[in-house]
Amino acid sequence: MTVTIREVADAAGVSTATVSRALSGVQTVDPELVARVRQSAEALGYRANRVARALRRQSTQTVGLVIPDITNPFFPPVVQAVEKELRRGGLSLLLCDAGDDVDIEAELVRNLFDHQIDGLLISVCDRVASKPAVELAASRVPVLQIDQRAAADVPYVGVDQVDAISQILAHLREQGCQSFAYIGPRQEISPATERLDEFLAQVAPLDAAAAGRVCLGDSSLSWGHQAAAQLVDGSGRPDAIVCATDQIALGALRALSEHRVKVPGDVAVTGFGDTVLASACDPALTSIRQPLEELGTEAVKALTSAIEQHLSQPQSALLKGELIVRASSQRK
Numbered sequence: 001m002t003v004t005i006r007e008v009a010d011a012a013g014v015s016t017a018t019v020s021r022a023l024s025g026v027q028t029v030d031p032e033l034v035a036r037v038r039q040s041a042e043a044l045g046y047r048a049n050r051v052a053r054a055l056r057r058q059s060t061q062t063v064g065l066v067i068p069d070i071t072n073p074f075f076p077p078v079v080q081a082v083e084k085e086l087r088r089g090g091l092s093l094l095l096c097d098a099g100d101d102v103d104i105e106a107e108l109v110r111n112l113f114d115h116q117i118d119g120l121l122i123s124v125c126d127r128v129a130s131k132p133a134v135e136l137a138a139s140r141v142p143v144l145q146i147d148q149r150a151a152a153d154v155p156y157v158g159v160d161q162v163d164a165i166s167q168i169l170a171h172l173r174e175q176g177c178q179s180f181a182y183i184g185p186r187q188e189i190s191p192a193t194e195r196l197d198e199f200l201a202q203v204a205p206l207d208a209a210a211a212g213r214v215c216l217g218d219s220s221l222s223w224g225h226q227a228a229a230q231l232v233d234g235s236g237r238p239d240a241i242v243c244a245t246d247q248i249a250l251g252a253l254r255a256l257s258e259h260r261v262k263v264p265g266d267v268a269v270t271g272f273g274d275t276v277l278a279s280a281c282d283p284a285l286t287s288i289r290q291p292l293e294e295l296g297t298e299a300v301k302a303l304t305s306a307i308e309q310h311l312s313q314p315q316s317a318l319l320k321g322e323l324i325v326r327a328s329s330q331r332k
Contacts, residue, residue, distance in 0.1 A: 011040040062092045063303065064112035066105060068125040068148065070097045073275050074292065075123070078146065081296025082121065089304055091118075102126050106133040113140060119303045119314075124150040127190040142306040144314050146299050148189045155316040157299045161194035164288045167323040168242055168270050169202050171286070175331040177239035177268055178206065181213035183227040183252060184244030195244055195272070213238055224251025232259045232267070239268065240329070246271035250281050253328065268329040283327035290321050 009016045014037065022037040063086055067075050083093045094115060098105035102125050112120060119142040124130035130150040137143045138154045145156040172180070180203045187193045196214065203210040213236075215227035224243060228251065231238065243249035249271030256263050263269055263283055271278055274289035298317055306314035 008037065008041045011043070012037045060092075060116045060118060061090060062094055062115065062117050063300070064094045064096065064109075064115070064117040064120045064122075066096045066098055066108050066112070066120070066122045068098050068100045068105070068123060074147070074273065074290070077292040078123075078296040078299075081293040082300050085297045085300035086304075089300075091304065098125055100125050102129040102133075105130060106136075109133045109137050113137075117141060119143070119307050121146055121299055121303060123148045124189070126150065126188050127193060128188075138313065142303055142311065142313055144299055144303045146295065148191060150190070155302070155314050157295060157302060157317045158191070158319070159288075159290050159295070159321050160318040161191055162198045164272070164321040164323075165195055165198040165202065165242075167321070168286075168288065169199070171323055171325060172240045172242075172268055172270070172329060173206075175240075175264070175268055175329060179213075179236070179238045179240070180207050180210045181215070181231050181238040181241045182210070182244070183215045183217075183224055183231075183241060183248050185219045185223075185248075186216050192244060199242060207238075209236060210238075219245045219247055221247045221251035221254075224248035225255045226251075228252035228255035229259065232256065232261050237261075237267065241267055241269050243269065243271050246273045246275045246277045246285060246287055249285050249287070249328075250277050253281055253283070253285070264327070264329050264331050268331065270329050274324050278324070278326065281328075286326045286329040287324055288321040289324050291319050294319055 005016050014033065018033065022034045065079065065082055079095060086093050094112060094117065096108040098108055105125050120137050121144050122134060123146045124134060127150050134143065134145065134151040134154050143154055145154055147158045149156045182196060182199050184196055185192050200211060213231060215230065217223035217227060224247065228241060231241065241252055243252055249269055252269055253263060256267060261267055269285065271285045271287040274287040278285040278287040298319065302314040302317060
């Protein structure tokens with residue numbers, strides 16, 4: 001049998017309006033009264049009718065989140081932080097995995113509109129092909145791109161890639177490195193493009209040949225292994241290899257070991273992400289630690305602030321990564 005809001009009100013000794021305000025989180029309700037109402041609701045097993053509440057408020061209290069691949073180690077901590085922060089504000093999350101497919105991504109965004117979401121968080125599959133879906137969403141609800149972006153005029157929360165590459169190269173120069181190589185994925189996603197662009201910009205005055213030591217493939221261990229083997233087999237072996245992901249770096253370390261190249265004595269190696277791989281490999285990997293929990297939390301705060309203030313779009317933000325120095329690059 002369904003428990004009604006009137007029964008909760010009678011049990012708590014208040015009006016139905018007070019029950020509604022107490023359970024919806026209105027801050028003007030006395031905290032002791034809120035506690036009494038919630039205790040009565042819990043004892044009776046009351047569940048609010050979300051559909052009716054949505055119609056009254058013209059809001060579903062729901063936020064959508066679309067990510068390209070839940071198996072990517074980057075996303076689970078971000079998703080957990082997003083859901084935790086939404087729950088703290090009394091909001092619900094609809095999570096969608098696009099499977100790295102732009103067409104599926106666009107379909108998921110349209111489906112979320114059918115659920116009348118109040119706002120959208122999205123980490124796009126492709127920095128170019130995902131742009132129409134992001135711009136369509138931004139014309140309907142407040143939208144915030146997370147980490148991977150496609151539309152320059154739609155707000156974004158992510159890690160400062162320029163600062164991260166600056167930290168890596170400053171450290172390598174302190175270790176005496178003078179020639180550099182880069183192994184990364186092809187440029188389908190914005191962080192990959194930003195990392196490579198900044199690497200090339202900063203090493204150009206230091207090492208004119210570095211642009212010829214850029215190897216682009218994917219983000220896998222096997223690609224790191226293949227690319228590093230090519231680099232050490234060629235002429236002019238670099239002093240340092242900057243890798244766009246920890247997976248790539250681990251593959252590079254294996255290739256260097258197989259070719260009897262000492263790390264960091266002959267070649268210093270760095271990764272990006274500070275995943276569990278960074279401390280588990282041998283030598284332990286120098287890497288950029290990304291503030292993933294903070295990223296999810298700040299994204300929700302920015303989006304919900306825009307929703308609550310009836311703004312068309314939220315504020316953008318850049319967060320700083322932290323260089324974690326380990327044995328793979330530490331010569332001094």
